[in-house]
Amino acid sequence: MEGKVKVFTGTGDYIASQELQNSVNVAVALQRPLLIKGEPGTGKTMLAQSIAEGLKKELLIWNIKSTTKARDGLYIYDTVQRLYDSQFGDHDVADISHYIKLGRLGESFAAQEQVVILIDEIDKADIEFPNDLLWELDIMSFYIPETRKTVKARHRPIVVITSNAEKELPDAFLRRCIFHYIAFPDAEMMTEIVKVHYPELELRLLNEALEAFYWLRSVGGLQKKPSTSELLDWVQALTTGGIKPEQIMKELPFLGVLIKKDQDFKTVLQRLHSDGKEVKPLAGIPRSW
Ligand SMILES: Nc1ncnc2c1ncn2[C@@H]1O[C@H](COP(=O)(O)OP(=O)(O)O)[C@@H](O)[C@H]1O
Numbered sequence: 658m659e660g661k662v663k664v665f666t667g668t669g670d671y672i673a674s675q676e677l678q679n680s681v682n683v684a685v686a687l688q689r690p691l692l693i694k695g696e697p698g699t700g701k702t703m704l705a706q707s708i709a710e711g712l713k714k715e716l717l718i719w720n721i722k723s724t725t726k727a728r729d730g731l732y733i734y735d736t737v738q739r740l741y742d743s744q745f746g747d748h749d750v751a752d753i754s755h756y757i758k759l760g761r762l763g764e765s766f767a768a769q770e771q772v773v774i775l776i777d778e779i780d781k782a783d784i785e786f787p788n789d790l791l792w793e794l795d796i797m798s799f800y801i802p803e804t805r806k807t808v809k810a811r812h813r814p815i816v817v818i819t820s821n822a823e824k825e826l827p828d829a830f831l832r833r834c835i836f837h838y839i840a841f842p843d844a845e846m847m848t849e850i851v852k853v854h855y856p857e858l859e860l861r862l863l864n865e866a867l868e869a870f871y872w873l874r875s876v877g878g879l880q881k882k883p884s885t886s887e888l889l890d891w892v893q894a895l896t897t898g899g900i901k902p903e904q905i906m907k908e909l910p911f912l913g914v915l916i917k918k919d920q921d922f923k924t925v926l927q928r929l930h931s932d933g934k935e936v937k938p939l940a941g942i943p944r945s946w
């Protein structure tokens with residue numbers, strides 16, 4: 658049917674809970690930015706890829722760093738290149754438009770078709786950053802004084818914004834977004850997630866791995882709990898290393914794939930000791946990697 662609205666339901670490689678699907682579809686329908694929070698490794702970045710794939714749109718990614726300024730996402734005026742060209746080049750430096758480069762957000766406005774724009778890890782930037790973007794995200798347009806041109810979105814992009822942080826975002830910014838917190842997957846959901854990555858995985862191995870994984874996450878005082886991406890790496894290590902299901906809880910093989918901090922390693926060992934478990938974790942990763 659023509660004009661039929663596509664609905665996001667996850668994709669072959671991405672498991673989205675019903676609530677997450679709803680949040681995505683509401684944000685798209687209301688044309689509001691979708692703000693996704695959650696622990697690292699809970700699939701925030703991958704969600705944007707999945708939305709783009711599921712809705713068959715191009716994905717533009719704007720990775721935020723501590724030094725990123727809101728303006729960089731709109732456009733930059735490359736004065737250094739212009740100065741260089743005026744001295745050494747044979748370019749026509751009078752035409753400033755040659756030196757105006759759209760940033761990721763600018764590109765998403767200028768695109769011929771509707772795109773998905775991911776503003777990844779917005780909490781990395783300083784506190785003013787989200788507020789500085791409010792106006793442009795609302796009206797989806799901005800003015801370039803150097804060329805006296807306005808860039809205006811033909812099709813409002815689907816905006817996905819991710820944040821890892823405990824750091825709070827400004828109220829005015831939050832008001833405009835559809836907010837979704839990705840809770841850490843429970844064992845049932847995690848089973849599905851692992852299965853989309855390793856469809857052939859032996860069920861007994863998976864169950865043992867999950868038991869060890871959730872046990873590790875439950876150890877008090879860890880600085881960095883292992884997340885989904887570490888579990889996926891671990892499953893790969895276990896299969897590559899030819900580990901048997903019954904070895905997993907006994908030996909915690911390749912623990913270094915899950916636990917990355919020395920202090921956490923010690924914490925885990927202490928906990929094993931106080932539980933009276935005779936476990937000798939084998940660190941490292943399989944040789945064949
Ligand atoms: N719901 C999910 N479905 C499938 N894979 C997932 C899911 N959540 C996380 N993953 C896996 O975990 C990895 C880390 O996800 P990522 O999107 O980078 O997390 P975040 O951006 O939240 O830190 C992804 O590469 C993917 O392999």
Ligand SMILES: [Mg+2]
Nearest residue numbers: 701702703819
């Ligand atoms: Mg990410």
